[in-house]
Amino acid sequence: MNLAATPFIAPSIDWFAIAPMLILLGGGLVLLVAASLTPPWPKHLYSLSTIAIAVATIVVVCFQWGRISDTGARIIIGDALAYDHFSMFGIIVVCLALILVSLITDDFVRREGMDGPEIYGLYIMAVIGAIVMIMSNDLIVLFLGLETLSISFYVLAASNRKRAESQEAGIKYFVLGGFSSAFFLYGVALIYGGTGSTNFGRIIASFDFVSLQRSDSMVLVGVALLLIGLSFKVAAAPFHFWAPDVYQGSPTPVTAFFASVGKMAAFAAMLRVLVIALPNWKDDWRPVVWVIAILTLVIGSISAVVQTNVKRMLAYSSISHAGFILIGVEAAGHVGGSSAESRGMPSTMLYLLIYAVLVVGTFAIVSVVGRTGDAATELGSFRGLARQKPLLALALTVFLLAQAGVPLTSGFIAKFGVIQAAVDQRSYALAIVAMVSAVIAAFLYLRILISMWLADPEAGDDTREALRVPASTAIAIGFCVAFTLYVGFNPGWFIGLSETVVNVASSASGG
Helix, strand or coil: CCHHHCCCCCCCCCCCCCHHHHHHHHHHHHHHHHHHHCCCCCCCHHHHHHHHHHHHHHHHHHHHHHHHHHHCCEEECCCCEEECHHHHHHHHHHHHHHHHHHHHHHHHHHHCCCCCCHHHHHHHHHHHHHHHHHHECEHHHHHHHHHHHHHHHHHHHCCCCCCHHHHHHHHHHHHHHHHHHHHHHHHHHHHHHHHCCCEHHHHHHHHHCCCCCCCHHHHHHHHHHHHHHHHHHCCCCCCCCCHHHHHHHCCHHHHHHHHHHHHHHHHHHHHHHHHHHCHHHHHHHHHHHHHHHHHHHHHHHHHHCCCCEHHHHHHHHHHHHHHHHHHHHHHHHCCCCCHHHCCHHHHHHHHHHHHHHHHHHHHHHHHHHHCCCCCCCEHHHHCCHHHHCHHHHHHHHHHHHHHHCCCCCHHHHHHHHHHHHHHHCCCHHHHHHHHHHHHHHHHHHHHHHHHHHCCCCCCCHHHCCCCCCCHHHHHHHHHHHHHHHHHHHCCHHHHHHHHHHHCCCCCCCCC
16 A cells, blocks of 8 residues: 555644633743843733733633533544543643742742743743643653643753752753653553554553454553653652752742642643553552552651751652642542542542642742742741741641641642542552651641741841742732632532543543
């Protein structure tokens, strides 16, 4: 057969379905081009433009949510992307994180002499990559989204050219991220070799096709390599070693962006790959996720309590939270593609929403305390915060208690959800380890609280730069506090919303 003579048939494109990416791409390009051709914009305008783009995206997603409810989830653009409630939920989370991070970045970049459209353009491009990962229905498409996200992250980590720590963080992230991408891509190649396709639906179908040439061992090695690549992105042990240095060295708003958007994209991709594309191999990959979850919980919680830099503390706390989220992934794996039969997927997505807001609010306060230079992030820098800025200290107290899982906060709802999902699937050991890890990690948050509220002043404290809370950062912190407490007191609506994410499109089921 002459392949050159075969006519190319372009796939039909539902432009409305990919409107969120088009809005972000068009808005980001307009922002960068307009800013490069005009004099420096008035303050707040770069940030407000980014926020407007993100808000427009969320509005369109709300319309798409209703459309999916009416017409059903489906696969679009040649089976490359999934158009379903799972995708819409993830897009809302990353766009909400983009709005909050843009608010806290606004004053930071001017304070550090970094004002310009570049950092916002990188934010937008990273969010586009995250959306591609969340919607992907093909491993090659997923890899393209992963690289778009990763390249933006590498540049963002090194974006503060005045700090050597930022340059170091960018180099470390780039080198180690390159290794993880290589593992991921080699895993894709092996899965293609074992199943004959990178499309999720065809991968599932290959399991039902009896052939002497099918190689399950090749697929299993490919799954293992995919897990390594994705575990690196979510900072799961033992692939977490990059997180403390990168979190500490990167500009603080950028760190908040990594912890919120990066985790949402990587965990959504992990759920897509493991639960939707590889349910037939769940008995092979689920025990591995179980072990990784336990390692992540234990290493994250124990390592956090011995740190003295608050950004490193929060980096290890982020690792511990990744362990909790992996509990939900493991619970979803018990039923494979029948995700509606498990609380695993809804509890995981709800945790990601709650954690995204929590971590952005926490790092917003760390950014304020870091003062000019973004270097005052040692535990001693928080000493006496309650006397200087009592409202700021109170807000940080709410965030820390929520991350510890104290009742009547959103963090309790998140942790209770994933532990309940594990118990429902009889993963009792995992649930017990999670609860013990939560108790250990609580000591970390207690150390920060004691420094803020009870530590005595020391020599030199009165010579430190006065704290200043800009209006945009105050708005972001206020929203995060309100969200944290509202979800803690009235979680019903958000739990119901998260339960809709099981409405996933699957080409294997004819979705």
